[in-house]
Amino acid sequence: AAPLMQGKRGLIMGLANDKSIAWGISQALAAHGAELAFTFQGEALEKRVRPLAAQLGATEILPCDVSDLSSVDAVFAHLEKVWGKLDFVVHAIGFSNKEELKGKYVDTSLDNFLLTMNISVYSFTAVAQRAAKLMTDGGSMLTLTYYGAERVMPHYNVMGVAKAALEASVRYLAVDLGGQNIRVNAMSAGPMKTLAASGIGDFRYILKWNQYNSPLKRNTTLEDVGGSALYLLSDLSSGVTGETHHVDSGYHVVGMKAVDAPDI
Numbered sequence: 001a002a003p004l005m006q007g008k009r010g011l012i013m014g015l016a017n018d019k020s021i022a023w024g025i026s027q028a029l030a031a032h033g034a035e036l037a038f039t040f041q042g043e044a045l046e047k048r049v050r051p052l053a054a055q056l057g058a059t060e061i062l063p064c065d066v067s068d069l070s071s072v073d074a075v076f077a078h079l080e081k082v083w084g085k086l087d088f089v090v091h092a093i094g095f096s097n098k099e100e101l102k103g104k105y106v107d108t109s110l111d112n113f114l115l116t117m118n119i120s121v122y123s124f125t126a127v128a129q130r131a132a133k134l135m136t137d138g139g140s141m142l143t144l145t146y147y148g149a150e151r152v153m154p155h156y157n158v159m160g161v162a163k164a165a166l167e168a169s170v171r172y173l174a175v176d177l178g179g180q181n182i183r184v185n186a187m188s189a190g191p192m193k194t195l196a197a198s199g200i201g202d203f204r205y206i207l208k209w210n211q212y213n214s215p216l217k218r219n220t221t222l223e224d225v226g227g228s229a230l231y232l233l234s235d236l237s238s239g240v241t242g243e244t245h246h247v248d249s250g251y252h253v254v255g256m257k258a259v260d261a262p263d264i
């Protein structure tokens with residue numbers, strides 16, 4: 001059989017380094033024959049992203065800060081020129097001021113609320129608007145979310161509120177774009193030690209808690225997110241849209257601390 005992603009071209013947004021969720025996803029897609037383009041946010045990350053992208057044979061590596069919509073426009077204008085059409089897009093972008101990823105949600109400032117919603121929620125809608133125009137043979141869009149959208153997690157605060165809005169926007173986009181055979185899904189990943197996660201207070205404790213209390217008794221890996229993204233971005237999931245798919249060692253089904261969980 002032909003490789004699953006053979007002939008498919010997609011854009012990966014949110015690669016920062018080799019710990020990024022976007023890296024686990026990119027490796028799985030490339031291993032199954034996809035052709036990838038990447039965006040990077042700013043010069044500091046460009047140095048890390050270029051060699052990683054090159055490892056996977058990518059040639060289109062473009063700057064994009066989603067808080068500047070003209071840079072988002074430029075990415076899609078470029079892809080239209082070099083590729084003509086697009087089959088999938090991965091949005092693995094989120095941001096909130098570190099000062100508000102500790103303490104209480106009740107103390108959230110308006111400035112950081114708007115910033116968090118813009119970068120972590122609106123950017124996916126902005127990307128979907130532009131990507132859909134290039135998905136002339138249908139397509140698949142994927143964003144990354146977290147269980148803190150559904151239940152209150154320590155320190156996640158405004159990011160949890162943003163992820164809830166992101167998950168709702170996935171459902172609205174799925175309806176708006178379904179008629180064009182474009183599917184829109186979210187992957188709710190368990191806690192993983194990435195650059196973004198290092199901004200969250202007590203993150204080591206959160207990792208341990210998930211390891212001890214999830215059904216699989218382990219944390220989520222880059223291979224886990226890669227495999228599930230491959231399913232969601234390929235034709236294997238042709239009947240799936242508007243979904244929030246948990247890739248979290250099953251943590252979201254658990255109702256209380258495991259009786260045999262060690263102290264942390």
Ligand code: NAD
Binds near residue numbers: 014017064093188
């Ligand atoms: P990461 O730090 O590797 O990736 C975050 C990316 O967001 C970076 O590449 C960064 O450049 C990008 N970004 C931030 N602001 C941006 C902007 N203005 N313009 C363009 N890009 C911007 O961390 P990650 O954990 O791989 O995060 C990827 C996604 O996964 C995020 O949406 C995050 O909330 C989500 N997620 C992470 C975890 C976890 O525990 N790590 C769990 C569930 C969901």
